[in-house]
Amino acid sequence: MIGGATVEERGPGLPAAAALLIATVGVWIAGWNVSPTLGLVLMVPVLVAMAYVAVRRPVLAVATVPLLLVVGNLGLPLGLPLVRGQIVAVGAVVLIAAKKGYGRRIGWSPVIAAMALLVAAALLSTLTGVDPARSLRHDVGYLIGLLLAAAVVVVTVHRSDLLLLASAVCVGGTILCATAVTSIPDLQVESSDASLIVNRPVGVFGQPNELGLAAAMTFCFSLAMTVVAHRRRRAWMTTLFAVASLVAAAALVASLSRGAWIGSALGLLVLAVLLRESRTLLISLATVATVGLALLVVAVPSQNTPVAAQRLLSIFGGQGNPYDERPAARAEAVVQMSEHPVLGTGPGTYQAAAMQGLTHVDAAKKEEHAHNLALAVGAEQGVLGLTALLVATGVGAREALRNSRATWLHASSGDSQSRATAGLTVRGVSAGASAALAAVIGHGAVDYPLRNPVIATLAWLFIGLLAACACTRTLTHPQETRGDEP
Template sequence: MNPWQQITLSALPLYRWRGSSYLHRLVGPLQAWRKRSVFMQWADPIGAALLGTVFGLTPFVSSDLAGVLLFACGCYWALLTVSDDRGFDSEQKAVLGSGFTPIHLMVSLYWGVATIAAAMSPVKKLAFTGWSKLTLYVLLFALAARVLRSSRLRSWLISLYLHVALLMSVYGIHQQFFGAEALATWVDPESPNAEVVRVYSFLGNPNLLAGYLLPAIALSVAAIFAWRSWVPKLLAITMTIVNFMCLYYTGSRGGWIGLVVLMLTLLILLLYWWSAALPRFWRIWALPIALGTIAGLFILAVVLIPQLRYRVSSIFAGRGDSSNNFRLNVWTSVVQMIQDYPVLGIGPGDPPFKKIYPLYQRARFSALSAYSILLEVAVETGIIGLFAFLWLLLVTFSQGFVQLKRLRQLGDRDGFWLIGIIGALAAMLGHGLVDTVLYRPAVNTLWWLTIGLIASFYTYQPRLDSPLVES
């Protein structure tokens, strides 16, 4: 096992842990009941239906109701776990697939650090509230990773999300052309774009809508290649165009940054997927030509569209832009909080942040979050939690590439879904670097779904080479 495999846990034989772990003995005590139960014969489809309810309703319901749906998913995952009737006592069975993956291990580590951070928090009651929310999202991940190992159920859930996102985008475009009430001051009143409509669809926040649509764009592009017949492909093309238009109309600069990350990720992974079949010239020059074309089109759009030109230039305006200035002041205060609580932070979730941040905030710069996912993780769970979070991301992306390599060798069209999922996770991370929409239920559920989907592709490969050295 080389150092890269050790860091990313790529060749970790988890099936051996399953056979010897005392904790794993909690799995399956109700096996006999499950075998006799008619209800549990449909266990995975029922789990997928629960997930479908979450992703079908979360954008339209209150956070409290979303929490109830997440709690139901957690309870059902617990029921599946205690009645698990699948054993993995040999390497042969482990190679075919296991419910526990390196991604599960890293999620457990991050959750464990958050648990300790909540116990050590200066505002323990509020931290327990935030920890409870994180636990619900982790259970959503666990259920998704378990029941979506079925290609059919995975495709069904992705299709459901794409149709819901299409509805969100259509309503957002309707707001663009027929007007939308400004629910907050989304644009600097002194800017040239002060009168521009920023759509928010059913979510009430254009930045939140942008975060919701990034995975939709990634997966609708993937659907163009994954769906087989022409009618579904035309639907996927329509979804891509509509979602892209709606994302543009949000005016979310963080969303646009995420879109750039998404386009680069999809481009690189799609070229990797087809590289074996390309002539030598295109294997060498396809990526530079594609990047140059995209860059040229983007520059042309910035030159020709004044509103886009102003929004893009404002990204580099520093404190000259009110939104930038606000974030810089919030980040400065958050860094001071991290310096005072460096090891385990103030506790997970927004309740501790709302309580402690006013002690550090600068005048007129109140905030509900850190406006950066990395700073948010660091202030909530300290440097230890940030390390666990970054390790989780490294293992997740590494496992995604490892499984993509396997699907590419098999010629499995599910590889296109995996490309879209990896792109969605990268895009949300890019957006999250300058915003904290990931902590809203509509987007946070998608964040943990993408991680769960990557875990659902897992197949143990004991002699896997490092993905960094693959051609």
């Protein structure tokens, strides 16, 4: 018994899950080709059927969230993005399922507790913020994200649940990336060192750095799942995750986002540390990338060097973008932190604070955020929020390391091979989610694209997967881990 559900109680099997996922993809595809009224009429019976099935296996409800991320930015009444309205509906389905005995109790989850502390710090900052109404809208987004992470923990009772949700995340991320790589515009290089490029691809996002971060997270996670599927000798899953990795890599390169590239490098380094089975592949990829870049730079005349190579080299040198206001935005964040050190100006109020005359850096008045994760949180939520962020990062890192070192078994029977593959699955999901979150931190050193609800939802999904793997580790009895992979 795990949280009120026995290991044998799996509800609808993988065929039903596959049918539900296909139906979900069909819904959003149809949305591009039919009128909104007809689409709503066609979608209602599908959603009812999906909810009925998902109550018996609630992971199916959560799996629809990443699959519909491509339309997540669409607006609902009261200014609520579609993806957040969907999460609320999914939370209701998960709650009904829990009342009927499906899923598991969260119990004590250090990751969820740390994230709840971060959300609580945001709520406290709202009370003394410069624009409480604006901050409250951001608080709602935080609370809905926390709901999603908790729902992931509740619904991932079995190893098959983790695989299903991981597959949905990879497919959803691939769809996001495909919207960009299928329609790459003509780039316009405005500086000699490619530090300023106009008309970069954005896909369904508002700007290319958001696309880059989505691609970085998807790439790191899909690569981890490719290794897991290959080691488990699942050919079709290996193909699925490998294709997701390739599409995400293409979108990552096409975005020309140097911050996303830095985040990807950090994410892959974390993946190598946490998942030893990935190290051979990662070393091979790093070797090929390094040799390829060196050949491009050495063999091709500098004026004909591909834009992506020039863009990468501009990280280590170059004159910089003369129109870049990020230094001013960061300086403004420091000013706001000094004037509101404890609770900050309130979530989402960086620009509002600057426009209200709190700024000492005029060039930052048009900037929406501080272009740095730590400075953005520090300016808007003060030392309290920054401390909560550091605590959440530390707790997540600790749980990720514990997941990578633990031996696993979800059932008390089976041969050593089945026990080993069970351990690999959970370790792989944990390592992939941790790598994706590391990409967010790496990208956060130079930018702050988490304002976008789709990007934020993707990050909350990975937080939930990390927490789910940690809960699975603590629920595994020591005597059941004997014979697991070393």
